[in-house]
Amino acid sequence: MIRLFKHYVPYAVLILGAIDFALLLLAAEAGWLIRLWQVGVDGGATAERLPNMLAFAGAVQAAMVAVGVYGVEALHSVRFATARLVAAMALGIIGLSLLFFIFPPVAFWRSSLLYATWIALVAMVAVRGLLRDVLSGERFRRRLLVLGAGPRAARIEALTHKPGASVAVVGFVAMNDGPAAVTGSVNRVDIASLPDHLLALRATEVVLALEERRNALPLNDLLRIKTTGVEVHDFSSFLESETGRVDLDSLNPSWLIFSDGFSAGRRLSSWGKRLFDVMASLAGLVLFAPLILIAGIAVKLESKGPVFYRQRRVGLYGETFDVIKLRSMRTDAEVGGKAVWAQKDDPRVTRVGRFIRQTRIDELPQVWSVLKGEMSFVGPRPERPQFVADLEERLPYYGERHVVKPGITGWAQINYPYGASIADAREKLEFDLYYAKNYTPFLDLLILLQTARVVIWPEGAR
Known part of the structure; x- marks a missing residue:
């Protein structure tokens, strides 16, 4: 996940969105060049058509966001993505028509717009066919080590098994804060060095999922982890970033007061x-x-x-x-x-x-x-x-x-x-x-x- 304007966006979505925007720009330019070649007119510099290209790419990509092209199901199914892309192109053309009416300098010739639309649609469907397994695979999943092995840890484990999960749990560390609810956890006393354990598992993030913090908060461990450059999240903040909601079951007033949010800015x-x-x-x-x-x-x-x-x-x-x-x-x-x-x-x-x-x-x-x-x-x-x-x-x-x-x-x-x-x-x-x-x-x-x-x-x- 990357935090963009205080909102969490999966890496796969951000990368695919950037690829789509580039393809839309190229498709817009290709549509112009094909029509100019047909009528035997010199195309001139690409920079002269940049406002038209940006209008096309911006309107279509906004429509793609609107109809759910970047949703979980669309990332995992090329057929579903194709249907949504067709709907997005239709909605984008309607939006472009309104934009052309309000601001004529960015207008397209109808034939150029038709060529650009088909080129963009074919290119984006092809990209999804080629990158489907990559985008939904382990490459874009953050590797998570969970400190805790109780019901909270089990919730994290269940979350990572859902379609579109952006994290993969590489290990659970039982912190002696209650009975274990996940299998395969390693007791903290059996780990000589937690930073070395992190490196061995190639974990990139740590989530503190303790059932009871009193007399169980591993301050020394957390300090060593933090100073090694690994991100450390508390349970509520992790759920917020992964689910797009504030978890009431784990919420407490101090988290609301001290967490980033409700800013005067x-x-x-x-x-x-x-x-x-x-x-x-x-x-x-x-x-x-x-x-x-x-x-x-x-x-x-x-x-x-x-x-x-x-x-x-x-x-x-x-x-x-x-x-x-x-x-x-x-x-x-x-x-x-x-x-x-x-x-x-x-x-x-x-x-x-x-x-x-x-x-x-x-x-x-x-x-x-x-x-x-x-x-x-x-x-x-x-x-x-x-x-x-x-x-x-x-x-x-x-x-x-x-x-x-x-x-x-x-x-x-x-x-x-x-x-x-x-x-x-x-x-x-x-x-x-x-x-x-x-x-x-x-x-x-x-x-x-x-x-x-x-x-x-x-x-x-x-």
């Missing part, structure tokens, strides 16, 4: 975020107005009742506000106004409601809340006060998700299917805490792009 980013929200919401209200109108008519024709509905939600620092959505349920969905969790295949949802939920069209009126400053485009989903009161009692640190503005889309929404239970709320909270702790404009951009994947391939919408 985000204030400048917050101003930029607000500026983006205002500009994008103004554009969104104009752009989405026809779609909201059509969906509203469909809602009205199918069932009696208002087109929109207002619902009280909890926002920044626990302040409440009214969220506006297109109505997707029957008007008698909540008898007596009592809050009820949504269910899978919820019978209260109308046919039109099911469609606008799956496509997230019902969320579009919330752009008005973004413009008013009550919400942002990206942030944790705002919950109802009744649910928040209950969840704050049941889930530790639930209130910390309110240190950032709620959003229309968020880190939990693109990483976890729609959930409507205490267990689901706990899972989503771990993603929300990760976002609140590591917020940067880069993470916001990544979430906005990948929201397209959730819309195109709806999963778990209720």
Whole structure:
């Protein structure tokens, strides 16, 4: 993993992304040269076409991120990657068309764009066929030595067996902090020199996974390991980097207080975020107005009742506000106004409601809340006060998700299917805490792009 703007990115993804960007630049240039050769015109210097090439590469690669080309399944299956690449090229061309309209100097001839698209698609599929085993193999996995052999160590072992894992455990060292839960661990007393043991295993990182730190923290060992240049991680930080979530089971207040995150340096980013929200919401209200109108008519024709509905939600620092959505349920969905969790295949949802939920069209009126400053485009989903009161009692640190503005889309929404239970709320909270702790404009951009994947391939919408 490499930490890029406070967000963890696997080495394999970063390398493949760099290769793709280079291929897209070359494909754009090749598309121009082929067309120029056909019409018998001198191509001139490549530098003159660099803005066009960058526009093509940037738009297509943004679309690739959006549709999940760099996801785990796409890295392991050439067939899956090809399908996503085709979708990305189509989405990228749509984005380019808009870009050409706004900024004509970067436009392509249609024939040049066609050639560049096909060359890029074939080249990127070929690269994935050639590098599939390399990218998913041991070469790009960090070698991990785990200090501990209990249930925490077992969790790390299970994590490394999941598809797309970026680490491989080369050994466990039992630190006499409890019963062993993994096989093949070596007791610390049987290791003469831990640094020599590290070198023998060619470990590049160490994770401290003790069950009980009192009277068991191996300070001398950790000092020697650190001074040899090997990275040392505590259990919570390791899980955060590998899973993109804050693990509630191992979380304690001191880790939140002293770990890197929730920095005051985000204030400048917050101003930029607000500026983006205002500009994008103004554009969104104009752009989405026809779609909201059509969906509203469909809602009205199918069932009696208002087109929109207002619902009280909890926002920044626990302040409440009214969220506006297109109505997707029957008007008698909540008898007596009592809050009820949504269910899978919820019978209260109308046919039109099911469609606008799956496509997230019902969320579009919330752009008005973004413009008013009550919400942002990206942030944790705002919950109802009744649910928040209950969840704050049941889930530790639930209130910390309110240190950032709620959003229309968020880190939990693109990483976890729609959930409507205490267990689901706990899972989503771990993603929300990760976002609140590591917020940067880069993470916001990544979430906005990948929201397209959730819309195109709806999963778990209720």
